[in-house]
Amino acid sequence: MVYINIRGGYMNVSYARSFATSIIFGILFAFLVIFFAFIGPEDFLTKKIFIVINAVVIFTAMLSFALMLLLTNKKSNVIDERDYLIQKKSSTIGLVISLIYVFLLSIILFNIYRDEGSMNVSWAWFIAYSTFSFGYFITASIHVYFYKREN
């Protein structure tokens, strides 16, 4: 069995993976939000460097995630019934929260751009990538919360 000692506590592999996932995608989501807020949707597509920067950051996050999964993938890993139960609960709640996020974001944009009749296409890019990173982040965070609650 793989136990990872963090701050004096012990995590099993499922807990550790969720912890790492929440950090990786939390940072990615925060970067996307801050970067998009700083640059703005109008200027986002005007310079290719902005898209390249985002592509590099997203690629780095995905690579980190893949490496983390690879490094923690050992034959001795045990994922038991409690882990599956927590995964099921966190996935369900994470899905609902992600749907609420997309709904709220879409409705807010609709209300902002309703009078203009059209919306900058950059927002579509932002909705896509932020939803993807937010979904992973929130599901992993809920997963960590359920584990912490029982410890």
Add this chain to the structure above:
Amino acid sequence: MKNNIKYLRARKEMTQEELANLTDCTRQTINAIEKNKYSPSLVLAFKIAEILDTEIAEVFIYKS
């Protein structure tokens, strides 16, 4: 559902990790069960009773 796992485990001089290994679950699950934070499935409950060499009714105490 309360249980006597900690006492029965100590009687057999067994650690949580040893019990977890023998019952194919994680040490954290055994810990959660002992702290009454998780109710195991029937299969796991029977496995624990079998490893601790006792009847399941002596391991887990159900009060309605």
